[in-house]
Amino acid sequence: xxxxxxxxxxxxxxxxxxxxxxxxxxxxxxxxxxxxxxxxxxxxxxxxxxxxxxxxxxxxxxxxxxxxxxxxxxxxxxxxxxxxxxxxxxxxxxxxxxxxxxxxxxxxxxxxxxxxx
Amino acid sequence: xxxxxxxxxxxxxxxxxxxxxxxxxxxxxxxxxxxxxxxxxxxxxxxxxxxxxxxxxxxxxxxxxxxxxxxxxxxxxxxxxxxxxxxxxxxxxxxxxxxxxxxxxxxxxxxxxxxxxxxxxxxxxxxxxxxxxxxxxxxxxxxxxxxxxxxxxxxxxxxxxxxxxxxxxxxxxxxxxxxxxxxxxxxxxxxxxxxxxxxxxxxxxxxxxxxxxxxxxxxxxxx
Numbered sequence: 001x002x003x004x005x006x007x008x009x010x011x012x013x014x015x016x017x018x019x020x021x022x023x024x025x026x027x028x029x030x031x032x033x034x035x036x037x038x039x040x041x042x043x044x045x046x047x048x049x050x051x052x053x054x055x056x057x058x059x060x061x062x063x064x065x066x067x068x069x070x071x072x073x074x075x076x077x078x079x080x081x082x083x084x085x086x087x088x089x090x091x092x093x094x095x096x097x098x099x100x101x102x103x104x105x106x107x108x109x110x111x112x113x114x115x116x117x
Numbered sequence: 118x119x120x121x122x123x124x125x126x127x128x129x130x131x132x133x134x135x136x137x138x139x140x141x142x143x144x145x146x147x148x149x150x151x152x153x154x155x156x157x158x159x160x161x162x163x164x165x166x167x168x169x170x171x172x173x174x175x176x177x178x179x180x181x182x183x184x185x186x187x188x189x190x191x192x193x194x195x196x197x198x199x200x201x202x203x204x205x206x207x208x209x210x211x212x213x214x215x216x217x218x219x220x221x222x223x224x225x226x227x228x229x230x231x232x233x234x235x236x237x238x239x240x241x242x243x244x245x246x247x248x249x250x251x252x253x254x255x256x257x258x259x260x261x262x263x264x265x266x267x268x269x270x271x272x273x274x275x276x277x278x279x280x281x282x283x284x285x286x287x288x289x290x291x292x293x294x295x296x297x298x299x300x301x302x303x304x305x306x307x308x309x310x311x312x313x314x315x316x317x318x319x320x321x322x323x324x325x326x327x328x329x330x331x332x333x334x335x336x337x338x339x340x
Contacts, residue, residue: 002211002242006129013127021123031129036271038245095306099274103245105129113118 003039006105007047011055013107018056023112026057030109034067034102035083041066065108070101133246136215140222140249144232150332151232153248155272156256158238161282161315163191165256166233168315170198172325177230177332182221184213184237191235201226212242215249230332244271251335254278259286263297266304273304278311280324285314 010031018026029048033041041064048062068081073089074096080089081101088095128134144151154162166181173179181202183191192204203221205213213236225232234250236243255276257265260283266273273279279301281294298310311327313320 002245005210009129009132013125013129017123017125021121024118027120036274038241038271097306099305103271103275105245107125107127107129109122109124109126111120111122113120116119 003043004047004051006039007044007051010048010107011051011057014055014057014110017110018112021112022114023056024115025113026055026060026110027113028061028063028111029057029107030063030065032065032067032104032106032108034104035069036099036102037105039105060111067102067104069099071097072100073097130245133215136219137247137249140215140219141251143222144249145251145335147227148336149229149232150252150328150335151234151248151250152252152254152328153234153236153243153250154254154256155236155240155243155276156238156258156282157240157261160238160256160258160261162235162238162256163194164315165280165282165313166195166200166235167198168313168318168321169233169325169328170195170200172321173231173328174199177329178226178228179231179233180225180229182218182225182232182234184217184235186210186237207237210237211239212237212246213248214246218248231328240265240269240272244269244275252277252331254280256280256282257297257301258283259290259292259294262291263293263300266297266301270304273301273308276305276308278327279308281310281312283314283316284312284319285317 014026045062052058071080073094075094076092078089078091089097156162179200181195181200183202183204185191186207186209189204192202195202205217234248253276255272281297294312301308311320311324313324
């Protein structure tokens, strides 16, 4: 339940990018949220809708891509993207596997409007 | 008005990770082993630290940072054992963040062996925040039930050590330590598992020996 503080960091990043790009408006924001990031996409959306009021992103829409678990096998080097936490490598059966993805909380890209030259 | 896409690719937890990395570097350079304890409220984090202080307090110099939403109670319990303790009250926040630990760090004596951080009691949120620790321990007490690792996978996946606490209550509860261990190991096969009773002392010497060994490995640069 710390989505509000996560979204507050998101707005710090958005403000910085908007300034750097001379944006007049931010019209879309895309996030990648890992299955294991510990945050709930619905709560991120609610917090986003609350905080965006009065900012350059006021009229923007938020898109959240939920990233699956990504495991790498330490024995055979195989990778697997899965819905559930894996117990063994899908290729060689080894249990010596490492979680390498699914914990990300990343601002992927934004769509902005800039004044015509 | 022209629309354009701008690639950002910025980590929302980037600032926390950066501060945590600085803390880790600082503590390692001082030869301190930092241990982050996380679990649900009431699973025995403070009792475990009290029992560790009884066993390790004379041989090693310990310090403790306590995280709670309110009150100084946990820090007082630790100080009563003769161990310096600092209380961080988050005032509502469900987890500790690296910058909170960073603020306390200048007060922590440089010449200690172990810095234990007792996180806010919560099996969900603290798992997402690196505090600069070298070892992360998740506690699971027998009254909580043996089905928790798969229900709260992030805590178990990001931990190095699983400590099954309140082993003295196992005979009275429908808690199967073998099942809890097996389930935790399917979530994270690299977990080191310990079974302890902080109140009765069962398993505590083994756990204390593990921490002593981890400190030696950290100092040898192999941890």
